[in-house]
Amino acid sequence: MKIFVIEDEKSLREDIVEYLSVNNYKCDVAASTQIAIQKLKDNIYDCALIDIGLPDGSGIEIIEYIKNHNPKMGVIMITAKNALEDKLESLKIGADDYLTKPFHLSELNARIYSLMRRRNFGGKNALSFDGLEIDTGEKKVIANGNILQLTKKEYDILVYLASNPTHLITKEALAENIWGDKADIATSFDFVYSQIKNLKKKLNEADLKNYIKVVYGLGYKFME
């Protein structure tokens, strides 16, 4: 899988590449609109991450170029702004997804994962692990051949964790994934904690191995 990271902030670009490389994604980078379009002419990527605030013109140009020349490529837009109108705007332009800075790298990873699944398998793909299958199209979880009954929140958490295997997911990232802006509410971490506890219990009862590992003080990890 080839990902094209277009981001002018060097440090952030490196972080994205480093985080994504763990998932065996091959990354190419560009720091400006000009270089990005040049590279797009010579290469084919599966997905592009585009920072909208580039020094030489907005990333919208790049999105338009992609839509005209390689419409199969997935596009995730990154902006520094964080309001609804930007989101609508970006989706109108043709981006498949939208992230505001600062985003959790795990969130970015999950978005790419989900976008790639939608693009390549028409959303009918399943995440498969030893004894555990998550059908993201049907929103079903099958544990050792039996359907596992999960609440919507538990399902969302499981998908999010499973989209980032072996990565540490902070409880902040999880809370934000579930509730978005409302995540700063004091009880949200407790809520995440209790949801995870229930989820672990259910996985355990289905005779699955201990997929979710708690990393003390930081967050959670999905172990393959």
Place this chain on the structure above:
Amino acid sequence: MKLHTKTNLYTFIATLLLFSFGIFIVYHFILSRLDKEVDKQLLIIKSNVIKGLDKGIDPHLMFPNRSYNFSIKQIPTQTIFKNHFTRSSKKKTNVLDIDDEIPQRSLLFQTTSKNKSYEVTISVSLDERSKIGNDITTVVIIFILISIFVLFLINRFISSFIWSPFYDTLSKIKTWNIKKNEHLMFKQTDIDEFHLLNDTIKDLTQQIQVDYQHLKEFTENMSHEAQTPLSIISSKLELLMQETNYNEKQHKLLGQTYHATKRLYKLNEGLILLTRIENKQFAEINSINLASAIEEKIEVLEDFIEAKKINIIRHINSSSIKDVNPVLLTILLNNLFINAIKYNLDKEGFIKIILDEDCFSIENTSPQEKIDRQMLFNRFNKNSISGSLGLGLSLIKKIVDFYNWQITYSYKEGIHKFKIYM
């Protein structure tokens, strides 16, 4: 009290005192003048009497005119050589049977003629004369009163005319808003003091405006510029966390650093939002049904409401539709509800929502004390329990102000209530 009313009042009092004193002087001056006239007549009579005595004529026969009272008596020796003028009054009953005092002036003198000494008293009624005095005084008083009144009117007219640039300046400063980048323009005036005042105010407001703009730009730039480094810090921390060989202490340190960074970012986000509202960047307007927006909000926050077992009481009496910016409405409701949940009791609390046509109120139970009214909508009003920096209320206030709505806060027996009049 207005400036020219006060000036007029003092001028009026001063004029009144001055004129009263003047009337007093004039009155006495006229009287003494009249007395002197009378005295001259009395002295003429005196010399006639002496002449008559010398010639042996009975003085009584010399004065057929009854306007004088005349008395003469013989005395053994002359003891007084000077003229004695006295002012007295004689009681007289007039036609209406009212006792009237008739002022009179008398001259008492002693004289010796043909070896006989006499004491003579001549009295003249001053009735006519004092009447003249009184008439003059009355006329003067009336004239003075009219003058004062006319002066008062003139003063008033001149004052309002002269002070008009001042009041113009005053009203312009009053409506001046630092946030609107407008320059003050004052009425032209040829009064040096007002001119100076206007110039000073102009300079001052311009300076304030420049400073305010700088400060505002600084805050804006600061929060915008802070975004990128904050993103970098948080992604670096996330990468750092992916390493596996940490001990518990290092985990804790990392977690705390990460958490603090997130908080800082949230705070920064709030500041940017405040600035954007201030800069009117939410101009787009949609018609939104408040009742359904509220329902939606409750649904989104369901998890937190359930976690604290908060009872939601709804009194939705209206399906009113408001033209607002959807982003701002979301932020407003979010902050109101999150506060109501966050600071609610851990168990058995409630949130009561009342929606009427032009009024929305939300009240919640809370272990917290009443919020200090003065601190209520201030930025960074640190909350003692949560330790979070309160941009929430400040955002609420900003949005309410943006739409020219009113917000009130009240506290009664453990229940906090916010009411918004739309």
